Amino acid sequence: MLDSRIPDGPLEDKWQKYKAHAQLINPANRRNYKIIVVGTGLAGASSAASLAELGFQVEVFTFHDSARRAHSVAAQGGVNAAKDYKNDGDSVWRMFYDTLKGGDFRAREANVYRLAECSMALIDQAVAQGVPFAREYSGYLSNRSFGGVQVSRTFYARGQTGQQLLLGAYQALMRQNAGSNLTLHTRHEMLDVITLNGEAKGVTIRNLDTGELTSHHCDALLLATGGYGKIYYLSTLAMNCNATAIWRAHRKGAFMAAPSWTQFHPTSLPQLGDYQSKLTLMSESLRNDGRIWVPKLVNEKRAPKDIPEAERDYYLERRYPSFGNLAPRDISSRAAKERIDAGHGVGPMKNAVYLDFKDALNRDGQPAIAQRYGNLFDMYQKITGMNAYKEPMMIAPAAHFSMGGLWVDYRLMSNLPGLFVLGEANFSDHGANRLGANSLLQSCVDGYFIAPSTVMDYLAEVGSAKSKKDATWEAAAALSKAEVSKRLEHLLKIKGNTTAEEFHKELGQILYVKCGLSRNQTDMEAAREALLALQKRFQKELLIPGNASEINFELEKAVRVEDYLEMAILIVEDALQRKESCGAHFRQEYQTEDGEALRNDEDFKYVSAWEYKGDNQYALHKEHLNFEFVELKSRSYK
Amino acid sequence: MKLELHIWRQAGPNIKGYFEGHTLDDLDEHMSVPEMLDHLNTKIIKSGGNPVAFESDCREGICGQCGFVINGDVHSPNKGTTTCQTHLRSFQDGQTLYLEPFRAGAFPIKKDLVIDRSAFDRIIQAGGYIGVNTGQAAEANTLLINHELAEKAFDAAACIGCGACVATCKNASAMLFTSAKVNHLSMLPQGKPEASNRVKNMVAQMDMEGFGSCSATGACEVVCPQGITMTNIAEMNSRWLWQNLK
Known part of the structure; x- marks a missing residue:
């Protein structure tokens, strides 16, 4: 049933072969096809601009007030590419292998290889757009190293690489918006997919300034709406990041793949109090020069500078001598949690570990460190009031990236024909754990290079005859609009005594404790009961002020939290069925004697893809992963 | 508290x-x-x-x-x-x-506290980009950009589009915002071919949106969260002048 449509042939020829055989549409006919893109982050803006450049009619929707605000903007550290500018043994194959291994062999070989293969062109494209990547004094591009690899393949623009790449894509989008092929609608949120005979044929959109609902017809729909890590409430994501677009598509038949695979980033700032709304990320690049440690003594009271070397536990260097402080994210986060749970945590809530630059400062001097990480040290000081040149930073793991998302085939099309899913919103390339600096890459590669080819192939395949905006479509659109309207009215009418945000915090707490960095069956079964009860309370006790025909941020939040509540139950379901540990999914029942993840390739070498059945019921489909080109190995960074 | x-x-x-x-x-x-x-x-x-x-x-x-x-x-x-x-x-x-x-x-x-800053998007749309289509780019290291220039371009490119520069200016001028983008792109070799139209069109759009003139008080650079400096304004004025003298 799930056909991943991977082209035959040698790994290194698959994408070239696909492109060579993909069907084309005559340039003059492209304007007859209408494509809707939802989301203006890296994947959304880059795909929309690229498709408009080809001559398609593109309509773009974002809930932000400007396309430049999407959360891609906040990615700090960098973007990977197998350029091998360092002559340190990098290659497309090595990048493919690092990524596949980093994802604990739970991704498709063909997709991962394509990601590595297209990485070089992305750097070329970004440089041409004016992205000011770091340069050597000679004028050549500079690279640094990131977690989970032993080469330097990360390109960066100080600590603001995501911002600079996003501005490049945003500017390309605005350039098209000035032309006749593309129209951008800001402050418009997608609340439903319009389907016709099981195909995606449009969207129902709410104007967030006026509340007006409108129906929009399309021949292909691209969702590039980002990840759902914010479901944990405290996360590194922006306040408005949500799963509503992909969840609504899921309810219309699109399968949700591996929703329980959420990465916890090891270098976030720790929670300081109950009022807190987000956890700020400090770039993983800091681990190039910072050493992570906790006091050996439980309940240590001394200031870090007063703790002698012999009484410090550099636990990553101790447990993973060959990768040390650059061990992959899932492993670093779990190792931190293990030390914190064992009573070695530092800071006022004993929920953090030290990231210490003392040795690097002594070795390279403050000016060199300031040039590499100056803005990160400034940001740390702004948030915490502490000076990291003088004392170690305090960091902790935080919910960060969704490896899971809507299921897509090699063409990035979901099981609903016509519905493409790009960037973090899909599940595809990262397996059960994403390597640092691969998310900017995947969003860009999906948007600039893959979707333009595969969407055109799909449109040529169906032809323009199938895309009529006829009476049947109008009826489907009217039904969708009526459903959305009814849903909003219903939420407004509950008039209980609890805000959407309060529900979100409760949801996040349940999920973090019982289905977070590590999971077990007993806790998750308790989580399921607690979530079902919370969902019932939400429907009785939600309180939204105001009405649906004005700017109403509380209504926007409530819609997203309602979807998060439903999704959380599926997340627990997904984590329960996977009786193995892999990547970010660590089941306490399945670990080795020294506490490492124990994968079970015999029974779980598949990606789960869930079909929505209504009333918190789901059917599990499995996409079995075939490894033809690499040998499955137990993942070791020791 | x-x-x-x-x-x-x-x-x-x-x-x-x-x-x-x-x-x-x-x-x-x-x-x-x-x-x-x-x-x-x-x-x-x-x-x-x-x-x-x-x-x-x-x-x-x-x-x-x-x-x-x-x-x-x-x-x-x-x-x-x-x-x-x-x-x-x-x-x-x-x-x-x-x-x-x-x-x-x-x-x-x-x-309440929500404002409409879409004027900034329209200024970018008027020319705040390099006109390269996807696929046209050459190998990245064929274009050498010295370290100082790359850093200077980054300093200008770091703008977050918040509008603080406008809000603090007694003339509500958008010169810091506009000049940062004009200079970021126009100082780089990739951005030079479109430099003269860029400055002309972006400044024209800025004026059309109703932003005020710059009287060089420097209030903007004090509040800029990214520390974008006023020298950008002088640099853009010079670009604009040369463009008009041509």
Whole structure:
């Protein structure tokens, strides 16, 4: 049933072969096809601009007030590419292998290889757009190293690489918006997919300034709406990041793949109090020069500078001598949690570990460190009031990236024909754990290079005859609009005594404790009961002020939290069925004697893809992963 | 911690606004300003009131979504800091705070503290890009850009589009915003072919949006969260002049 449509042939020829055989549409006919893109982050803006450049009619929707605000903007550290500018043994194959291994062999070989293969062109494209990547004094591009690899393949623009790449894509989008092929609608949120005979044929959109609902017809729909890590409430994501677009598509038949695979980033700032709304990320690049440690003594009271070397536990260097402080994210986060749970945590809530630059400062001097990480040290000081040149930073793991998302085939099309899913919103390339600096890459590669080819192939395949905006479509659109309207009215009418945000915090707490960095069956079964009860309370006790025909941020939040509540139950379901540990999914029942993840390739070498059945019921489909080109190995960074 | 708040309330673009008073005495000094408003709004909603509309997304100072005027300071009493990165420890216990939206003719107020900054998008749309289609790019290292130039381009490119420069300017000028983008792109070799049209079109759009002129007071660079400097304005003026002399 799930056909991943991977082209035959040698790994290194698959994408070239696909492109060579993909069907084309005559340039003059492209304007007859209408494509809707939802989301203006890296994947959304880059795909929309690229498709408009080809001559398609593109309509773009974002809930932000400007396309430049999407959360891609906040990615700090960098973007990977197998350029091998360092002559340190990098290659497309090595990048493919690092990524596949980093994802604990739970991704498709063909997709991962394509990601590595297209990485070089992305750097070329970004440089041409004016992205000011770091340069050597000679004028050549500079690279640094990131977690989970032993080469330097990360390109960066100080600590603001995501911002600079996003501005490049945003500017390309605005350039098209000035032309006749593309129209951008800001402050418009997608609340439903319009389907016709099981195909995606449009969207129902709410104007967030006026509340007006409108129906929009399309021949292909691209969702590039980002990840759902914010479901944990405290996360590194922006306040408005949500799963509503992909969840609504899921309810219309699109399968949700591996929703329980959420990465916890090891270098976030720790929670300081109950009022807190987000956890700020400090770039993983800091681990190039910072050493992570906790006091050996439980309940240590001394200031870090007063703790002698012999009484410090550099636990990553101790447990993973060959990768040390650059061990992959899932492993670093779990190792931190293990030390914190064992009573070695530092800071006022004993929920953090030290990231210490003392040795690097002594070795390279403050000016060199300031040039590499100056803005990160400034940001740390702004948030915490502490000076990291003088004392170690305090960091902790935080919910960060969704490896899971809507299921897509090699063409990035979901099981609903016509519905493409790009960037973090899909599940595809990262397996059960994403390597640092691969998310900017995947969003860009999906948007600039893959979707333009595969969407055109799909449109040529169906032809323009199938895309009529006829009476049947109008009826489907009217039904969708009526459903959305009814849903909003219903939420407004509950008039209980609890805000959407309060529900979100409760949801996040349940999920973090019982289905977070590590999971077990007993806790998750308790989580399921607690979530079902919370969902019932939400429907009785939600309180939204105001009405649906004005700017109403509380209504926007409530819609997203309602979807998060439903999704959380599926997340627990997904984590329960996977009786193995892999990547970010660590089941306490399945670990080795020294506490490492124990994968079970015999029974779980598949990606789960869930079909929505209504009333918190789901059917599990499995996409079995075939490894033809690499040998499955137990993942070791020791 | 206790604060006495006076917050600008305005139901819509053409409706008269006013300050509404609230006293909060259960605050934590480590709360950020948006977190304080979250806390206030929860109280307002639970008592049947109408919460304060405000925007803030990333809450780490990079998306450019947030920004109010606090006791006359654009964004924050702390230099070069966004509102979301401003914590209550920046204020005195018991202090009175007046919270207002960024005010400029070209940034109409939509509701309470929410403003419309789409004029910035239209300035970018007028020429704030390099006209390269996907696929046209040459191998990245065939174009050498010396370290100093790359750093200088980054300094200008770091703008987050928050509008603080406009809000603090007595003329509500958008010269810092516009010049940062003009210079970022035009100083790089990739951006040179379009440089003269870029400066002409972006400045024309800026004027059309109703932003004021620059009288070089330098207030803008003081509040810029990314530390973008006024020298950008001088550099853009020179580009604009040469373009017009041609």
